[in-house]
Amino acid sequence: MNLGEQVKTAWKSLLSNKLRSLLTMLGVIIGVAAVIVMISISAGTEATISEAINGLGSNLVFISGSMSFGGPGVRMGTAARGGLVYDDMTAIKDKINNIAGVTVEQSTSATVEFNGTALEEITVVGSTPDYPTVRDMKVAIGRFYNTRELDRISKVVVLGKDVAEQLFGDTDPIGQTVIVSDIKLTVVGVLAAKGLVSGVDFDTQIYTPITVVFQKLSPNMFARFMGDSVRQIIVSVNEDADMDKVIEQITLLLAKRHEVTLDSLDFSIRTQEDIIATQESTTASFRTLLAWVAGVSLLVGGIGIMNIMLVSVTERTREIGLRQATGATPGDIQVQFLSEAMMLSLLGGVLGVLAGIAGAYLFGHFSEMRTVILPYSVALSFGSAALIGIFFGFFPAQKAAQLDPIVALRHE
Amino acid sequence: MDEQPAIIQTVDLVKVYGSGDSEVIALDGVNITINPGEFVAIMGPSGSGKSTLLNILACLDRPTEGQYIMAGEDVSGYSRKELALIRGRQLGFIFQSYNLLPRTSALENVMMPMMYVREDRLSMHERRNKAMEVLESVGLADRSHHLPNQLSGGQQQRVAIARALINDPILILADEPTGNLDSHSSYEIMELLHGLNDRGRTIVMVTHEPDIAHYTQRILQIRDGKLASDKKNGKMPPRPQEALQATEQEVSA
Numbered sequence: 001m002n003l004g005e006q007v008k009t010a011w012k013s014l015l016s017n018k019l020r021s022l023l024t025m026l027g028v029i030i031g032v033a034a035v036i037v038m039i040s041i042s043a044g045t046e047a048t049i050s051e052a053i054n055g056l057g058s059n060l061v062f063i064s065g066s067m068s069f070g071g072p073g074v075r076m077g078t079a080a081r082g083g084l085v086y087d088d089m090t091a092i093k094d095k096i097n098n099i100a101g102v103t104v105e106q107s108t109s110a111t112v113e114f115n116g117t118a119l120e121e122i123t124v125v126g127s128t129p130d131y132p133t134v135r136d137m138k139v140a141i142g143r144f145y146n147t148r149e150l151d152r153i154s155k156v157v158v159l160g161k162d163v164a165e166q167l168f169g170d171t172d173p174i175g176q177t178v179i180v181s182d183i184k185l186t187v188v189g190v191l192a193a194k195g196l197v198s199g200v201d202f203d204t205q206i207y208t209p210i211t212v213v214f215q216k217l218s219p220n221m222f223a224r225f226m227g228d229s230v231r232q233i234i235v236s237v238n239e240d241a242d243m244d245k246v247i248e249q250i251t252l253l254l255a256k257r258h259e260v261t262l263d264s265l266d267f268s269i270r271t272q273e274d275i276i277a278t279q280e281s282t283t284a285s286f287r288t289l290l291a292w293v294a295g296v297s298l299l300v301g302g303i304g305i306m307n308i309m310l311v312s313v314t315e316r317t318r319e320i321g322l323r324q325a326t327g328a329t330p331g332d333i334q335v336q337f338l339s340e341a342m343m344l345s346l347l348g349g350v351l352g353v354l355a356g357i358a359g360a361y362l363f364g365h366f367s368e369m370r371t372v373i374l375p376y377s378v379a380l381s382f383g384s385a386a387l388i389g390i391f392f393g394f395f396p397a398q399k400a401a402q403l404d405p406i407v408a409l410r411h412e
Numbered sequence: 413m414d415e416q417p418a419i420i421q422t423v424d425l426v427k428v429y430g431s432g433d434s435e436v437i438a439l440d441g442v443n444i445t446i447n448p449g450e451f452v453a454i455m456g457p458s459g460s461g462k463s464t465l466l467n468i469l470a471c472l473d474r475p476t477e478g479q480y481i482m483a484g485e486d487v488s489g490y491s492r493k494e495l496a497l498i499r500g501r502q503l504g505f506i507f508q509s510y511n512l513l514p515r516t517s518a519l520e521n522v523m524m525p526m527m528y529v530r531e532d533r534l535s536m537h538e539r540r541n542k543a544m545e546v547l548e549s550v551g552l553a554d555r556s557h558h559l560p561n562q563l564s565g566g567q568q569q570r571v572a573i574a575r576a577l578i579n580d581p582i583l584i585l586a587d588e589p590t591g592n593l594d595s596h597s598s599y600e601i602m603e604l605l606h607g608l609n610d611r612g613r614t615i616v617m618v619t620h621e622p623d624i625a626h627y628t629q630r631i632l633q634i635r636d637g638k639l640a641s642d643k644k645n646g647k648m649p650p651r652p653q654e655a656l657q658a659t660e661q662e663v664s665a
Contacts, residue, residue, distance in 0.1 A: 005527055009527070322511045323528070324499075326500060326524060326528060328500070329496040329528075330496070332528060
C-alpha cells in the first residue's frame with residue numbers, strides 16, 4: 001500500500017465525518033495560531049523596546065542613588081541622607097575627564113495652567129542646562145534655560161511639544177506666563193518632538209531648572225526635607241572615551257564623597273548596555289512564558305486528536321477486522337490511522353498558520369501592542385503540530401494495529 | 413501427471429483457548445485434506461469448533477499444535493504480518509454479515525483488497541476496470557456506484573463475493589454466507605458459488621443449514637473439536653437451479 005493511497009484513504013475517512021474532523025482540528029488550529037500570535041506580540045514588544053533604548057541617547061551612564069544603605073539621616077557628612085545629591089553632579093562635572101555632559105533629574109508632578117486651560121498631572125522635570133545635550137533633544141522655538149537662570153532660581157520653563165500645543169494652540173508661547181502649582185513661570189522655549197522613549201513621553205513634560213523644583217515646586221514637607229537629593233545623575237561620555245575607565249573614576253569619586261567603601265556603595269551605575277541586557281532578559285522570560293502558554297494549548301489540541309482517534313478506532317473495529325482479513329498487515333493498519341491523525345494535525349497546522357498570521361496582523365492593527373510575525377514562529381508552530389500528530393496518533397494507531405482480526409470481525 | 417499440492421492440508425490440528433481451569437479445547441486433532449477445485453461444506457453444532465477451524469484455515473488464527481499446510485506452504489508458525497500477506501495474496505473471504513464498508517460504493521468496496529497487494533500492483537485505472545469486470549460477473553454491473561445501504565442483502569453479499577474474488581485467490585472461505593439471507597437470495601448466492609466452483613475455484617464454507625450444504629460436493633462434520641464424518645455428495649453435486657426456479661415462482665405468485 002503506497003503513501004498516495006494512504007493519504008487518499010485518510011482524506012476520505014475524514015471527509016465522511018466533516019464536523020467531527022473540523023472540531024478536532026480546531027484544537028490544533030487554536031494552538032498553532034496562539035504560538036504565532038504570542039511570538040509576534042513578544043517580538044513586537046522587543047522591537048519597540050530596542051528602538052526606545054536607542055532613542056535614549058548614546059554613551060549614557062546612569063547613576064542612581066540607593067536608599068538601602070543607612071537611609072536618610074544616619075550618616076554624617078556631605079551625603080548625610082544617603083543617595084545622590086546635587087553636588088555629586090557638580091563634582092563629576094569638575095573632576096572627571098572625557099565627558100560630554102552631566103545632568104541630573106528630579107521630577108515632580110503639577111497642574112499647568114494658561115489662560116483658563118489647565119493640564120493636570122504634568123511631569124515637571126527639574127534638570128540642568130546640559131539636559132538637551134545629554135538626552136539628545138532639540139529646541140524647536142526659543143531656547144533652553146541657561147546656567148545663570150539655574151543658579152538664580154529663575155522662574156522659567158521649557159515646554160514639551162504636546163504641552164505647548166495644548167496650552168497655546170497657534171499662539172506664540174515664548175514670553176507667556178504659565179501657572180505651575182500656583183507659581184508663575186515664563187516660557188522661554190519649546191522642545192522639538194521626541195516622542196515615547198522607554199515608556200516616557202518627552203513631549204508631554206515640561207522642563208525647569210532643578211533649583212526651581214527644589215525651592216518652589218516640592219509638593220510636600222518630605223520632599224523639602226529631602227532637600228537637594230536627586231534621583232538620578234546622567235553622564236554623557238565622549239564617543240572616543242573608554243567607558244569602563246570613566247565609570248571607574250566616577251565610582252571612586254562618589255565613594256570618596258559619600259565616605260563609603262567600594263563594597264558598600266550607596267549608589268549604582270548602569271550603562272545603556274546594562275539596560276539593554278536587563279530589557280532583553282525581561283523580554284526573553286516574557287517570550288518563554290508566552291511560548292509555554294501557546295505550547296500548552298497545542299498540547300491540548302494533540303490530546304483532542306488522540307481522543308477522537310481512539311473513538312474512531314473503536315467505531316471502526318469491524319472495518320479494521322475486514323481490512324486485516326483482506327490482507328492489511330498490522331503495519332498497514334497503523335499507517336492508515338497514523339496518517340489520519342497526521343492529516344488532522346497538518347491540516348489544522350495549515351489553517352492555524354493562516355489564522356495566526358491573520359490574528360497577529362489584526363491584533364497589531366487594532367490594539368496598542370505592536371506585532372511582528374517571525375518566520376521561525378510559523379515553522380516552529382507548524383512543525384510542532386506535525387510532531388503532535390505523530391505523537392498523539394501513535395497510540396491509537398498502535399491499538400488499531402494490534403487488534404485480533406477474529407475479535408475485530410465479531411465486534412458489534 | 414504430477415498431482416497439484418493440496419490447497420488445504422492439516423495435520424493433527426489442535427486449538428486450545430485459555431489455560432488452567434478455564435482451558436477450552438476447541439480443536440482436538442483435526443486432519444483434513446482439500447484438493448484444488450473442491451467445494452466443501454463444514455457443518456456442526458454451535459460450539460463444535462467449526463468456526464475455530466475456519467479461522468485457522470483462513471489464516472486469521474494460528475493452531476496451538478499441529479500443522480496447517482496451505483498449497484504446500486506450512487503457515488502454522490507464521491507471524492501476524494506473514495499471515496496477513498497470505499490472506500491478501502491467496503484467500504478470499506465471504507462473511508455472514510457481508511462486512512461492506514459503509515458510505516463506500518460497491519465498486520470501491522470491491523477494489524479495497526487491491527490496496528494491500530504488494531507485488532504486480534495495478535494502476536488505479538486498471539483496478540477500476542478489473543473491479544467492474546468482477547462486479548459484472550456477479551451480475552451487479554449496473555449497481556457499481558450504489559452504496560451498501562442502497563442494496564438488498566443478496567446484492568450486498570454478491571458485492572462481498574466480488575470483493576473476495578478481486579485478487580484471484582486460490583481459496584475462497586465463506587462463513588455462513590447465506591445466514592442472513594432469505595431462501596431465494598440464498599439459492600442465488602449458492603448458484604453463484606457453484607458457478608465459481610465450475611470455473612475451478614476451491615471453496616470452503618461453514619454452514620449449519622443442511623439444504624445449503626446439500627449443494628456442495630463434500631460435507632465435513634465437526635463434533636467436539638474432532639472430524640466426525642467426511643462425506644462426498646457424489647461426483648455431480650446438484651445445482652440449486654430448480655430450487656431457485658421454485659422460489660422465483662413463489663415470488664411472482
